[in-house]
Amino acid sequence: MVYRLLALDIDGTLLKSNFKIDRSTREAIRYVKKKGVYVTLATGRNFPSAKKIAKELKLDSILITHNGALIASSIDEPLYERRISAEQVRRIVEVIEPYDAHIRLLHERYALGNQVQQKSQLIAKMTMGVGDPLFYPVTFTDHLSDHLETKPMSVPKIDVQFFNAEEQEEAYHQLMDEVEDIDVTASTRCGFEIIPKSVNKASGLQFLGKHLGISMKEMVAVGDFVNDLEMIRHAGLGVAMGNAPEEVQQAADWVTRSNDQHGLEYMVREVFRKQMKMQIELPVER
Template sequence: MVYRLLALDIDGTLLTNSNKLDRQTKDVIQYARKKGVVVTLVSERHFHSAAKVARSLRLTHPIITHNGAFVSSSMDNPVYTSKIEHSVLLQLVEFLETYPCQIQISHERLSISNRPRQKNLIAKMTIGMNEPLFYPVTYVDTLSQYLLENYESATDVKIKLKDEKVMDDIEQAMGDYFPSLAVSRPSIHDITLVRQGTSKFNGLLFFAGQLGIPLHEIVAVGDGPEDAEMIEKAGLGVAMRNASPDVKAKADWVTRTNEMNGVAYVVREVFRKQLRVH
C-alpha cells in the first residue's frame, strides 16, 4: 500500500507532555516529505498556535485546526470553514446569558468572553488551549451587545459553570432549541458547542479531497477521543500508547507514547520501504 497523506494530531501525539517537539520527530517529518508524502496537522488548537508548530516542521500545506472548523495555510484565505453563523450565535448567547455561566466564543483570530465574576476563572477558561497568552482573549461586559455591534461567526462556544444541575439543564436545552449545534461535555462543569458536522475527520476529508487523495491512502495518528473517527476511517489509523482504551480499539496500530518518540517510530516503520510518491 502506498500512503500519500500523513495527518498528525499535535498535543499528546507530536509534542511531549512538556509541549516540546523532539529532534527525532522533526527529522522524521522531513523524511516523509522527501518521500513525496503530504504532511498536515489535525488539531483542536486554534490556528495561531497550530501554525506555530507547522512552521517549526516547515510544513507548506494547509493545516486542520479548531477541531476541523478551520482549514488553511494562512489566516486570511481558508480553504474550508465550519462555523456557527452570526444569527445562531447571537440567539445562543442571548439564551445563555439568562444563566450565571462563563461563555467564551472563539474563531481563528481571537476569543471573546463575558467578564469573569471570579478572578481565577480567567485561568480556568484557558485551560486546554495550551498557549493562552499566544491567543488573545477579549473580555466584555455583555457578549450579546458585542455581537450586535460586531458581525462575527465562531468556530466554537465554551460554557463553564460549577453548578452541575444547571449545566445538565443547559445541555438538554441545546438539543431542544439549537439543533444546528453539536454538543460535547468534556467535564461536568464544561460544555463545548460547534456547528453540526464539525470534526477533525470531516476537515481532513475535505482537505484530502482537494488533493485527490482517497481515505485508504491516508495515515492518521492521534491520541484523543476527537481523533478516534479519523483513526478508525483512515487507510492506516495509528493510536499513541498514551491514548485511552477506546481510541486504541479503533486503531490498526498502536505506537509508542508521545514521551517515547511514538510518531518518529511509526513514520519510519510505515514509510521506510515506500518509494517516493510522484
C-alpha cells in the same frame, strides 16, 4: 497500501505533556516529508496557533483547524470554511452563560471570552490559554450575551471550559435540545467544543484529500482524544496515541506509545520506514 498523507493532531499527539515538540518527532516528520508524504495538522486549535506550530516544523501544508471548520494554508485565502451563525452563537451563549463555565468564541483572527470567577481564572488560563500565540488577541467581557447584542459574531468554533462535571453534562443536553445544526465534541476531559453540524476532522481530511488527489485509504491519521475519533475511524490507518482514552484506542487500527514516550516517532519508524523499504525492494516490472 502506500500511505501518501500523514495527518497529526497537536495537543497530546504532536506535543509532549510539557507542550514541547521532541527532537525525535521533528526528525520523523522531516523524514516522511522528504520521502514525499504530505504532512498536515488536523487540530481543534485556531488557525494562527496551528500555523505557528506548522512553521516551527517547516510545514507549508494546508492545515485543518477549528476541528475541520477552517481549512487553509493562508488565513486570507481559506480553502474551506464553515461557521456557526451569529444567531446560533447568541443562543449558545444564552444557554451556557448561567453555568459556571468559561466560554471562548474562536474567530479565525481573534477570540472573545467571558470573565470567570477569580477562583477559576487560573484554571481557565491553564487549560484554554496554552498555545494561543501573542498575535491571536483574546478579549474578555463580563457578559458575552450583552456584548453580542451590539456586536454579533459568526465563528468557526466555540470552546467551553467547565468547573463542575454535572453542570457540563447538563449544559450539553440543554444545547442538544435547544440549538439546531451544531455538533459538540471534546479535546479535553473538562470541557467541550461546539462546531457546525457535520463538521469534524474526518470531513476536513476528506475535503483536503479531494483537493490533493489523495484518497482516505491512503492517509494515516494520528490523535489522542474524542475529537480525533472520526478521522481515526475513516483514515486508511487510524492511529491512537498510548495516552488516548480507551474508546479512542478501541477505534484505532494501531496504538502507538504515548506522547511522552516518543509515540509519534515510533509510529513513523514502524509504518513509514517499513513502507519505504518495501517500495525500494519491489521488483521492477519489464
